[in-house]
Amino acid sequence: MTQAAATEHHAPVENTSTGLNSRKLMMWAFLGSDVMFFGAFIATYLVYRGKSLVGPYPSEILDIPITSVSTFVLLMSSLAMVLGLHYVKEGQKNKGTIWILIVVVLGAVFMGFQFFEFKTFAHEGLTPRTNIFGTTFFILTGIHGAHVTIGVIWMAILAYGSHKGTLRSDNSLDLEIAGLYWHFVDIVWIVIFTVIYLISATDGPPLGVGPTIVH
Amino acid sequence: MANLWQRLTQHDGNGWWNLPHTSSNELNPDFEGPIGGAWFGNMWRTLTHGGVSHAGVAFYWVIGFALAVVTLLEVWLFTVEGLGGWYIPILLALSVAKFIGVVAYFMHLRFDHRMFTYFFVSAMIVGILIFTLLLLLAEYGHQPALF
Numbered sequence: 001m002t003q004a005a006a007t008e009h010h011a012p013v014e015n016t017s018t019g020l021n022s023r024k025l026m027m028w029a030f031l032g033s034d035v036m037f038f039g040a041f042i043a044t045y046l047v048y049r050g051k052s053l054v055g056p057y058p059s060e061i062l063d064i065p066i067t068s069v070s071t072f073v074l075l076m077s078s079l080a081m082v083l084g085l086h087y088v089k090e091g092q093k094n095k096g097t098i099w100i101l102i103v104v105v106l107g108a109v110f111m112g113f114q115f116f117e118f119k120t121f122a123h124e125g126l127t128p129r130t131n132i133f134g135t136t137f138f139i140l141t142g143i144h145g146a147h148v149t150i151g152v153i154w155m156a157i158l159a160y161g162s163h164k165g166t167l168r169s170d171n172s173l174d175l176e177i178a179g180l181y182w183h184f185v186d187i188v189w190i191v192i193f194t195v196i197y198l199i200s201a202t203d204g205p206p207l208g209v210g211p212t213i214v215h
Numbered sequence: 216m217a218n219l220w221q222r223l224t225q226h227d228g229n230g231w232w233n234l235p236h237t238s239s240n241e242l243n244p245d246f247e248g249p250i251g252g253a254w255f256g257n258m259w260r261t262l263t264h265g266g267v268s269h270a271g272v273a274f275y276w277v278i279g280f281a282l283a284v285v286t287l288l289e290v291w292l293f294t295v296e297g298l299g300g301w302y303i304p305i306l307l308a309l310s311v312a313k314f315i316g317v318v319a320y321f322m323h324l325r326f327d328h329r330m331f332t333y334f335f336v337s338a339m340i341v342g343i344l345i346f347t348l349l350l351l352l353a354e355y356g357h358q359p360a361l362f
Contacts, residue, residue: 020330028331032338039342040349047353068290072283075313079279082321086272176323183322187314193286194310198293199303 027177031184038188041143042195045136050203052131058203061126062196063117070113071193074148077106078186081155081179088162091169100159100175103182107152114145133203137196144192147185154178278320285309285316 016022084099118138121127128138158175161167167175289309292302319325324332 018330020328025331025334028334032334035335035338035342036345039346043346043349047349064290064293068286071286075282075286076279078317078321079275079282082275083272086275180322183317186321187317190310190313190317194289194306198289198306201293 021173023177024173024180027180031180034184034188038140038144038191041136041140042191045140045196048132048136049200050206052133053206054131055205056121056124056126056130056133057205058133058137058200060204061121061124062201063120064197064201066113066117067193067197070110070117071189073106073113074110074186074189077103077110078183080106081182085172085175085179088167088175089169089172093162093165093168096167097159097162100155100162104152104155104159107148107155107182111145111148111152114141114148118142140192140196144185144188147188151178151182151185155182275320278316282313282316285313 018025080099080102084096084103087099088096121134126134126137128135155178158167158178161174289306292298292305292309298305318335324335
């Protein structure tokens with residue numbers, strides 16, 4: 001098929017100054033600003049990495065196996081999201097609704113993991129006020145958790161809309177825009193998991209200072 | 216020779232490294248393979264969509280599976296001793312691969328209008344600049360008292 005022939009099958013160009021859908025462009029612009037937002041918090045975490053003078057320290061408290069499971073859950077929610085969008089665009093209402101509901105469930109499971117983690121950390125003596133690790137860790141992961149919470153509520157509304165038939169293939173852009181947001185939350189976690197958990201998990205107390213938590 | 220080069224590296228006149236020429240609302244443009252280019256594109260077409268050139272449900276499962284495997288690999292690397300200075304660069308490379316996988320395919324930038332890619336990449340560049348500046352300030356600037 002030639003490119004010219006293929007272009008005939010494309011959706012009509014939007015009647016805007018850019019030729020693009022303004023709502024979608026707005027979401028990309030928002031995600032661009034969120035990149036800088038999270039970039040600043042991740043950089044702040046790295047600036048203060050290993051500089052806590054009192055514990056608990058990352059090596060004493062971070063639980064990699066549990067966080068790996070929650071990371072897997074969030075990644076799979078992204079897969080569910082793209083499948084949900086695919087089926088909604090194809091007009092397969094039931095499949096679309098089920099996959100969007102799976103996104104909601106997986107997002108809620110991820111939030112549950114985070115709640116469990118925060119509660120465990122608080123029980124072991126790490127709060128945002130304990131040390132600089134606690135401050136930077138809770139702010140970064142807490143803001144990400146707030147994003148996930150908003151995403152779960154958004155997806156639940158869209159799942160209800162899909163079930164009721166108000167979300168259809170002709171207005172699937174609503175889901176596509178929500179999906180962009182959801183995938184962005186996922187890629188931010190990809191970075192957080194690597195930088196905060198996998199790379200920092202071996203950070204212990206400064207030289208000459210003993211461990212805070214004795215298991 | 217030029218014709219052979221074109222057949223090896225290009226797909227409908229659009230090199231695999233190029234951003235696609237598509238409209239903004241197309242889910243899976245017909246003439247854009249998931250990777251692009253004849254050599255990769257043909258392979259993916261065979262794997263994922265029975266000869267049709269665009270990505271389908273199976274391709275999304277392939278990407279999801281690949282992301283899960285890379286995550287597993289990252290966690291395994293965490294348990295491996297003796298990587299020394301290679302540990303962080305390897306983890307960052309795997310993280311970037313996952314990042315690109317989600318952005319290109321799940322967020323559809325590979326198939327979408329190039330303007331969206333420009334938006335996102337511009338923000339990434341500014342974000343990375345902020346990131347780098349903060350780290351440089353921390354290294355060479357005034358150190359506040361910590362608690």
